[in-house]
Amino acid sequence: MTDAFRGGSGNFKKGNKDFKKGNNNNNNNNNAVRKGGMWKGNNGGRGGGGPRGGGGPRGGGGPRGGGGGRGGGGGGRGGGGGRGARGGAKFGGGNNNKKNFKKDGKSGKVIVVPHRFPGVFLLKGKSDILVTKNLVPGESVYGEKRYEVMGDNEKIEYRVWNPFRSKLGACLMGGVGNMPIKPGCKVLYLGAANGTSVSHVSDMVGDEGVVYAVEFSHRSGRDLTNMSKKRSNVVPIVEDARQPIKYRMLVDMVDVVFADVAQPDQARIVAMNAHMFLKTGGWFIISIKANCVDSTAKPEVVFASEMEKLKKENCKPKEKLTLEPFHRNHAIVLGMYR
Template structure:
């Protein structure tokens, strides 16, 4: 099992060991004092950590989170990270994201399209430590490649690939092969793991810029 970043721990909550961060609850998750459960079945990054993937996260990183939705995962990220930029395209979940960001001074919601990084390049700082991507759209590798511009040379991409968003008819293994091939234009893949224990037909990838 890989080491967890500072600010993330495992605690006994409701009779079993659960991944937790310290912060204000967002989605009605179980808590233990100041600690809130990080439910891997609701979070691709949480699943990557639960499965022991070597994400390279240590705590305190600067983060660009693509596909923040209503803030379920990115709120946990902001609990242990440094400045965290949360990009979400749909207006409705951004309302929840704004609520999640209210008590977190390091969480910056952006109503933007992750496929168009030029629209938020004036806001997001350069040389970030981490890009986390969970975008349910076609062209997930393309999104990652376009956003590589924000990463430091020794930064990390933590990507959750949803096969059904690329092609509902194609076998997930074939989709993942295609995503890997395109991703390797800009990244070196360091680790990968199927996330099916928590998320069907998903692949977690850890990569660094070439």
């Protein structure tokens, strides 16, 4: 049956009405085919149905089934997950249970240089990073990165100051010409929020200075109070900055008033606190958010208007700096009182 099938498949061509000649070694079969073709071509075609029945070759889909081998190849690619796992191991090994903490090691030495303003430092690298000397080593306030550097006789820990989360940090990174907040001075901080920037001001003034942090929101004030428990130079005050008389017994005369209250009457708020607490010749720093004062006017117009209001209150602006690209439509105004 196999020989007959092979002969049939060799003598048959699909789509042609006539049959091809077979091999000379099998004349009897060839004659029979010719006769069949002369008798009735159509019947001969149907008789050739043997090749169609020879679906055996198609049934030989076993090779296609061999596609299982290709599927196996997919398993090999999946093995790449193993490489990803190794990468994860490397990442996981970097923290060593000390989140956001890096040491000054031989493999990657950390270089910290003083900023041109006292109390602030720069961590040198691909880009300079603003840092302050941590007043409470081993403690982070808002999950910021910390770096430990070997000094002359002791290890010093520095905290990264993110300018995108702090108006004062953005002011320093933006190239402000003067910074009255320095070690040993007293600062009244209006709009302290959770204490993110206050903690860095605390680092700047050091143990000899004091930061009076005023925040109206009780929820933010709770976080501020918890932060101040570990920083002896921070005095948290949960009160309305529009009514400085309510906390006059807690605040001494200060060298600097910093305001980040984002209110339409923020110039008046700064002036009221300056009249009550700021020394003559002291400095004020106000962060102005244009949209909070007048959302319909251009930012430049709003900034100029606020500066005019300050002048009428004996607060003389000395410098104005926009906070782009860290904070949109924001500006810092520095000036002296009287």
